[in-house]
Amino acid sequence: MILFVGTAGVALPNVFKTWTGSAGGPDIILTNALILNIALILLGWHRYKALNTELVARRKSEQEARRLAEIDDLTGCLNRRSFADRLAVLLKTECSDERALAAIAVDLDNFKQVNDLNGHMAGDAVLRATAQRIERTLPAGGVLARIGGDEFLCVVPYYVNVSDRIEHLATRMIEAVATSVSHEGVSLDVTVSIGIASSIHLDKDLAADSAAQDLMHKADIAMYHAKKQGKNRYYWFEAPMENELRFRNKLEAGIRAGIANGEFVPYYEQQVDLETDQLVGFEMLARWESPELGVVGPDIFIPIAEEIGAIGELSENLIAQAFEDAKEWDPELTLSVNISPVQMRDPWFAQKILKLLVAHRFPPNRLDIEITETCLHENVGMVRSMITSLRNQGVHVSLDDFGTGYSSLSQLRSLPFDRLKIDRSFIGELRQQENGDALVNAIIAMSDGLKLPITAEGIENETILEALKRLGKMKGQGYHYGRPEPADKVRERLADHGLLAGPSEQVVDLAEQREKRSGKSSVDQRAG
Incomplete structure (x- = not known):
């Protein structure tokens, strides 16, 4: 631009004089330099626009990649990693002597049968409908995530002295999900098992990230207990449940080892x-x-x-x-x-x-x-x-x-x-x-x-x-x-x-x- 100003300041008056007949003709070198300079400016402007467009597209791609990294593509909920980060922040900002967080683990009962009998497209329809129904039941401040194949996890702030509201919320979730899902003319019915854990039971010395993982783990344990008790119900986390889960894991490992070692034998009646x-x-x-x-x-x-x-x-x-x-x-x-x-x-x-x-x-x-x-x-x-x-x-x-x-x-x-x-x-x-x-x-x-x-x-x-x-x-x-x-x-x-x-x-x-x-x-x- 500086070169254009300098060249134009000398060449343009000569061109103007030539047009009016007061001069013999413009300086050819300066005129060519001016034209070349204008071409460079247009080329630079075109390149600037191209770079700007590319930067905007790249910025959008980065935002989309960030969104996909945080969001479950099928249901639009948060995924496990982003939910853990969000929960860690909420544990810092929302918890006090009067307020706590309830982590609610929701798992579909017999979801594998839906996939096996009706196909994965039907299973996806059930997952999307379940996510929408759970989200509609959440109060203000509630956050929902899909953390596994058919498992959801949400966190809800509540006042400690009215914990029964969390129980009412769990009941509404069970009722909402139990409504049939229609897919290609087929009525699909599922139920859910729910486990609830409260932040008031967390160790106060834990870091926020560790506390978030611990709260999610406790909700999972309570959910597995609900499944064991017959499914289609909810349970609050209690310490003995964790011992039961450890024993269950021990049994699973023992069964696999027992099959390999020939410990299972036939008895006859x-x-x-x-x-x-x-x-x-x-x-x-x-x-x-x-x-x-x-x-x-x-x-x-x-x-x-x-x-x-x-x-x-x-x-x-x-x-x-x-x-x-x-x-x-x-x-x-x-x-x-x-x-x-x-x-x-x-x-x-x-x-x-x-x-x-x-x-x-x-x-x-x-x-x-x-x-x-x-x-x-x-x-x-x-x-x-x-x-x-x-x-x-x-x-x-x-x-x-x-x-x-x-x-x-x-x-x-x-x-x-x-x-x-x-x-x-x-x-x-x-x-x-x-x-x-x-x-x-x-x-x-x-x-x-x-x-x-x-x-x-x-x-x-x-x-x-x-x-x-x-x-x-x-x-x-x-x-x-x-x-x-x-x-x-x-x-x-x-x-x-x-x-x-x-x-x-x-x-x-x-x-x-x-x-x-x-x-x-x-x-x-x-x-x-």
């Missing part, structure tokens, strides 16, 4: 024909022979194994052991095996069972797979396919715990079950002589109409046994016949009664059995 009092088979029950905890029952480790995804491997190992044990029994004795609902979600489950039968050369007609009614409500089509595959190979399939899962008569008629097992809770009512047998009698009448034989669980005394004998023919099992026993005790029992297989009977050719079934089918077809 007798099954008896009530009409003849003859032993007809055994039900295999899992036990954990832990070096630290002793013998642990399935009610403790099975739910945890299901949650951590270890139930499939655990069950298949037990079934393999049971096949080897049962090959030593009399060939007429059957083996019943309970199957977890989690395993029934595996589309390859039937093939895995058949592979085990082939590998251990165990007769399929001696195996009875027991599935619970809850499996029928998750994916009836897949269950029907699995049952059909197993029965086509000669395996029997029973419906376990009948009466507790509210299966419909149409399901019982459409699914090819071989047997019904009456839940022990109904059998226990037979102690009441007045009307205890009414429900059991109704179930037996229904099974007769469906032409399904019955096994009664939970026979604990002679009174129940006599009542069942009066109601009809069936198999039974329970502590009246003895507690479940390990394989060596069962072998001793069977040896005393002459019910062990001979050497030639212990090895069975599965292919030969299939040929026999195929030959029988061909004969039946020719006879038809």
Whole structure:
């Protein structure tokens, strides 16, 4: 610009004089210098505008990158890192003797089933709707974040003397999220488990960042406790919950190590024909022979194994052991095996069972797979396919715990079950002589109409046994016949009664059995 002013100051008067005729002509060098200078100014101005545009775009990109680093892209909430930073600031600015912060952990119940049955697009729709509903319930000053796949965390300032408002807020969240979400014409229903932790329980000597992490951790612990207590509810954090969680983590590690070390073993409960009092088979029950905890029952480790995804491997190992044990029994004795609902979600489950039968050369007609009614409500089509595959190979399939899962008569008629097992809770009512047998009698009448034989669980005394004998023919099992026993005790029992297989009977050719079934089918077809 300085060069332009200097050059123009000399060249332009000469140009003006030339135009008016008072001079012979402009200085060519100065004129060219002026033109070149103007070109440089225009070029510089263009470059300035380009740089300015680039800086604005870069500034916007940095702001967007910062926003994406702090915000969950799916729901628009804060993410875990930015929430922790915000919580640390709030702990410094909002907490006093009268005011505190409540961290509220919200986790969707059974969200994996929504994804598995309806697809991830449906799951995303549920997450977005959940975030919007939670945010609408938050009071002024509340902050919401999505910190995991289906877990949200919010922080709300409140007055210490009115902590019940936080409880009312949690109740409203539960009610708001429970409303169905519509996605592509499908109604999706979910519930939430909520854990609440207050800043008044934090160590005052903690730094703000550490205090924020500790508060989030306590809310998580309370939320897991709510899930353990049945889901779709809320709990405040209490110190014993942390000890329970540590024990839970210890159990998880112990289960994984126990599977690798062969600590899970099959126990066997007798099954008896009530009409003849003859032993007809055994039900295999899992036990954990832990070096630290002793013998642990399935009610403790099975739910945890299901949650951590270890139930499939655990069950298949037990079934393999049971096949080897049962090959030593009399060939007429059957083996019943309970199957977890989690395993029934595996589309390859039937093939895995058949592979085990082939590998251990165990007769399929001696195996009875027991599935619970809850499996029928998750994916009836897949269950029907699995049952059909197993029965086509000669395996029997029973419906376990009948009466507790509210299966419909149409399901019982459409699914090819071989047997019904009456839940022990109904059998226990037979102690009441007045009307205890009414429900059991109704179930037996229904099974007769469906032409399904019955096994009664939970026979604990002679009174129940006599009542069942009066109601009809069936198999039974329970502590009246003895507690479940390990394989060596069962072998001793069977040896005393002459019910062990001979050497030639212990090895069975599965292919030969299939040929026999195929030959029988061909004969039946020719006879038809």
